[in-house]
Amino acid sequence: MNGLHARRRLRLSLRLSAAVATTLFFLFPIYWLFMISFKTPDEIFSYPPKWHPGRIQFENYGVLFKDGDATAVWHSLVVAGGSTLIAMFLGTICAYSLARFKTGGEHLANWIISQRMVPPIAVVFPIFLLYVWLGWVDTYVGVILLYTAFNLPYVIWMMRGYILDIPLALEESALVDGCTRWQVIWRVVFPMCRAGLFATAIFTFVFAWNEFLFALVLTRTEVVTYTVQVTFYFGGQSNFWAKISAMSVLGTLPIFVVVAFMQRYLVRGISLGAVKG
Amino acid sequence: MADLKITGLHKYYGSVHAVKGVDLEIPAGEFTVLVGQSGCGKSTLLRTIAGLEDADQGAIEIGGQLMNHVLPRHRDIAMVFQNYALYPYMTVFENIAFGLRARKTPAAEIEPKVRRAARMLAIEPLLDRYPRQLSGGQLQRVAIGRAVVRNARMYLFDEPLSNLDAQLRDEMRGEIKRLHQELGKTMIYVTHDQIEAMTMADRIVLLRDGKIEQAGAPLDLYERPATRYVAGFLGSPAMNFVAARLQDGGALSVQLTDGSLLALPANRQGKLAGRSGQSITLGVRPEHITRASGELREGLVRRTALIELVQPTGSRTYATFRLGGAELVAELQAHDVSQPGETIEVAIDMNRVVLIDPASERVVS
Numbered sequence: 322m323n324g325l326h327a328r329r330r331l332r333l334s335l336r337l338s339a340a341v342a343t344t345l346f347f348l349f350p351i352y353w354l355f356m357i358s359f360k361t362p363d364e365i366f367s368y369p370p371k372w373h374p375g376r377i378q379f380e381n382y383g384v385l386f387k388d389g390d391a392t393a394v395w396h397s398l399v400v401a402g403g404s405t406l407i408a409m410f411l412g413t414i415c416a417y418s419l420a421r422f423k424t425g426g427e428h429l430a431n432w433i434i435s436q437r438m439v440p441p442i443a444v445v446f447p448i449f450l451l452y453v454w455l456g457w458v459d460t461y462v463g464v465i466l467l468y469t470a471f472n473l474p475y476v477i478w479m480m481r482g483y484i485l486d487i488p489l490a491l492e493e494s495a496l497v498d499g500c501t502r503w504q505v506i507w508r509v510v511f512p513m514c515r516a517g518l519f520a521t522a523i524f525t526f527v528f529a530w531n532e533f534l535f536a537l538v539l540t541r542t543e544v545v546t547y548t549v550q551v552t553f554y555f556g557g558q559s560n561f562w563a564k565i566s567a568m569s570v571l572g573t574l575p576i577f578v579v580v581a582f583m584q585r586y587l588v589r590g591i592s593l594g595a596v597k598g
Numbered sequence: 599m600a601d602l603k604i605t606g607l608h609k610y611y612g613s614v615h616a617v618k619g620v621d622l623e624i625p626a627g628e629f630t631v632l633v634g635q636s637g638c639g640k641s642t643l644l645r646t647i648a649g650l651e652d653a654d655q656g657a658i659e660i661g662g663q664l665m666n667h668v669l670p671r672h673r674d675i676a677m678v679f680q681n682y683a684l685y686p687y688m689t690v691f692e693n694i695a696f697g698l699r700a701r702k703t704p705a706a707e708i709e710p711k712v713r714r715a716a717r718m719l720a721i722e723p724l725l726d727r728y729p730r731q732l733s734g735g736q737l738q739r740v741a742i743g744r745a746v747v748r749n750a751r752m753y754l755f756d757e758p759l760s761n762l763d764a765q766l767r768d769e770m771r772g773e774i775k776r777l778h779q780e781l782g783k784t785m786i787y788v789t790h791d792q793i794e795a796m797t798m799a800d801r802i803v804l805l806r807d808g809k810i811e812q813a814g815a816p817l818d819l820y821e822r823p824a825t826r827y828v829a830g831f832l833g834s835p836a837m838n839f840v841a842a843r844l845q846d847g848g849a850l851s852v853q854l855t856d857g858s859l860l861a862l863p864a865n866r867q868g869k870l871a872g873r874s875g876q877s878i879t880l881g882v883r884p885e886h887i888t889r890a891s892g893e894l895r896e897g898l899v900r901r902t903a904l905i906e907l908v909q910p911t912g913s914r915t916y917a918t919f920r921l922g923g924a925e926l927v928a929e930l931q932a933h934d935v936s937q938p939g940e941t942i943e944v945a946i947d948m949n950r951v952v953l954i955d956p957a958s959e960r961v962v963s
Contacts, residue, residue, distance in 0.1 A: 488681060488683070490679040490680070490681055490683040491683050491685065493648075493650050493670075493677075493679070493683070494677065494679055494683035494744075495696070495700065496650070496669075496670045496671060497648055497649075497650070497670045497671065497673075497675060497676065497677045498671070498676070498696055498697035498700050498701075498744070498748065499671040499697055499700035499701040500671065500700045501671070504700060508696075508700075509685065512685070512687045513685075513686075513687070515687075
């Protein structure tokens with residue numbers, strides 16, 4: 322009896338220490354990133370490395386704001402936010418049409434998701450040439466539309482699954498009760514798949530937020546996103562680690578905020594999809 | 599004037615012919631029950647009336663106006679769905695008010711209307727709750743409330759009670775019928791349950807395989823079924839069917855496969871003239887077999903029955919025995935028989951039996 326108890330305690334403590342070790346392993350790079358951003362240049366290059374700065378100082382961030390580099394985060398916000406909103410709106414409507422009116426049969430839905438599988442590198446230069454012709458290089462419109470185009474298939478695919486999960490009678494009841502199709506979408510479909518909407522929007526936003534390749538090729542000076550901005554600090558002779566880390570932290574914070582506020586929906590949205598299969 | 603008139607209605611789902619030419623007229627204020635086994639097209643018919651399905655052929659008129667291409671929201675109907683169709687993110691109040699808001703009812707009118715409907719259905723204390731906090735019976739009341747509050751021209755019910763347990767079903771049956779009497783509106787009710795059909799309907803429309811098998815008042819269908827299907831569908835326990843042959847020995851009688859004869863009363867002979875020697879199916883309702891005692895009335899025939907199975911229900915007792923190679927169920931008085939193995943004398947009321955042509959399955963007498 323007592324032995325069993327002790328064994329169970331031992332197993333529990335082993336499990337806990339494994340969990341703590343794993344968490345530390347994954348948290349360390351983030352910790353290190355934050356710490357570098359607070360260090361002075363001397364501390365950054367000191368050997369042996371310092372585990373934490375002697376004094377928390379924001380000089381590295383100050384430089385970014387003084388030079389105007391920090392606006393790259395704003396650009397990223399506009400681009401990611403704008404493309405997410407457009408992709409969510411259009412994607413949900415397309416998904417509704419696919420789910421309820423069987424638009425294009427089964428095949429159209431499969432074809433749409435296949436668009437997501439195109440390797441970006443295969444299309445980036447044709448798109449660049451197209452954008453030069455359209456005068457869209459280095460503009461909000463260009464980047465937002467491109468991200469929207471890349472996110473739409475994902476949004477359509479996910480939202481179609483969530484919409485198919487809504488009992489048809491809920492919509493039919495609304496139609497009989499006096500709603501138009503648009504009202505049905507607004508008053509029944511959106512509230513019914515709220516968790517799915519948020520989860521999909523978060524993934525869409527994160528994709529656009531982290532996108533690098535298109536941003537590198539299609540932006541110059543006006544609409545530089547933070548991922549591209551970071552590359553400017555890798556020099557031929559030296560790397561500006563202070564700026565790299567501070568910029569990376571600025572780029573990480575919005576995602577933290579988004580996930581922290583939306584965690585509830587994120588978990589529910591993902592598991593909803595999981596059950597559907 | 600007919601409130602609803604359907605002519606030559608056909609509906610296909612791909613290659614499935616779900617409704618095969620239905621003609622139906624429903625007078626204003628009538629409670630009509632569409633009944634039949636699953637897959638008979640009753641729900642499809644109802645959904646076509648609501649406009650949730652398009653008619654592939656034929657006409658649907660409501661109040662004298664052709665409705666084929668009119669959107670559901672313009673048909674002035676209210677519908678109660680089998681799975682309640684309540685919005686989980688809205689309170690009971692908002693669920694009931696949904697149709698009013700969708701139709702832009704002035705805000706000041708919504709509250710009293712919702713409360714009145716809630717009072718009718720005894721769900722006023724639940725108005726602030728969410729659907730997940732309600733029991734099945736309460737959910738169904740809310741769903742009915744959603745329809746009632748609309749004050750529509752016509753109310754459609756699609757198997758609204760099939761998710762409830764037996765006791766609640768009995769209760770809600772009465773409730774809906776009472777509602778019909780209070781509102782006086784045309785109601786069309788779909789069910790697969792023949793007891794619901796019998797107890798609630800002003801008129802039953804019995805569907806089979808996409809077509810109307812027979813339509814009429816409940817007792818009309820029960821007592822004068824047109825086909826073997828109708829005879830067997832209505833009634834619980836179901837009607838007994840015995841294969842037999844008509845035998846002419848001066849007067850016609852029914853000869854069972856074991857050779858025994860059941861004499862037909864004089865007034866049943868007419869319609870059967872010329873059928874002597876033909877095979878026939880004898881249909882006997884369980885309540886028309888009673889325990890025989892003393893002198894029998896005209897038209898009753900006496901048989902000795904070895905009881906094989908006894909099923910007391912409290913008020914009545916169902917007893918199973920064999921007659922002419924077939925198994926029959928008799929609905930006897932509670933204490934007429936107590937255990938299997940007993941031998942009793944039963945009387946079959948030949949005035950009330952139906953005789954069915956086994957080839958066409960139509961009732962001939």
